Amino acid sequence: MEVLSSRILLRPRDPDRSVAFYRDVLGLAVYREFPGGTVFFAGAGFLEVSGRGETGPGPDVVLWLQVRDLAGTADELARRNVPVVREPRVEPWGLREMWIADPDGLRIVLVEIPDDHPLRKDQRD
Template identity: 60%
Template sequence: MEVLTSRTLLISPDPDALTAFYRDSLGLAVAREYPGGVVFHAGTSLLEIPAHLTATEVGGDVLWLQVRDVAAERNRLADRGVPITAEPETKPWGLIEMTVRDPDGRAVIIVQIPADHPLRRDQRPPAQA
């Protein structure tokens, strides 16, 4: 699998307190914020605290892997016997996601970012001439 980016999603019963810890106490820089969550820079990786997920839904912390073609990865993983717990689908936030489980039951979300998604566009204001 060619992984383009990855992040660890930290699932918490109190995402506001966890966000404050990583932002204010540890002083991690914010990579991006979205309604219901925040993503932090953590060296060469990213940490995300998604307020829209609960431990009951996902079973604990989650690994998030971005790939070029989620449908192709779905077929490759199915051929290898990897249990697919959620088939690829476009989520309300515009990402194409599927979920598999590792041998310990941990969710691994495989993500494709469509070309027209805001994550693929430069959000900086145009340079002044």
């Protein structure tokens, strides 16, 4: 199988509210819009908010977004009144993480990879 592109599809209970959250609150740039949906840039991937869901997200699905500066992001989200599910902290695996949720309760983990973390090192040595 050759994968050329990928995206996560969200089916929110209130599409307008969710599009406003990802566009206006989180500040994700719009990749494209079409009747009934909006696709956002999400780092190296895409997040599509389209259609309408009935039940909301399950507890086993989490959106992972890497940010450059977690402390700055936390301050920015606080100014935008985004409720924090879990305050920023360094995890045992060395990543800095904080948790928020979208309007339907989808958990979003915001991650900063420290300069000295193995994910930033050339592993070919």
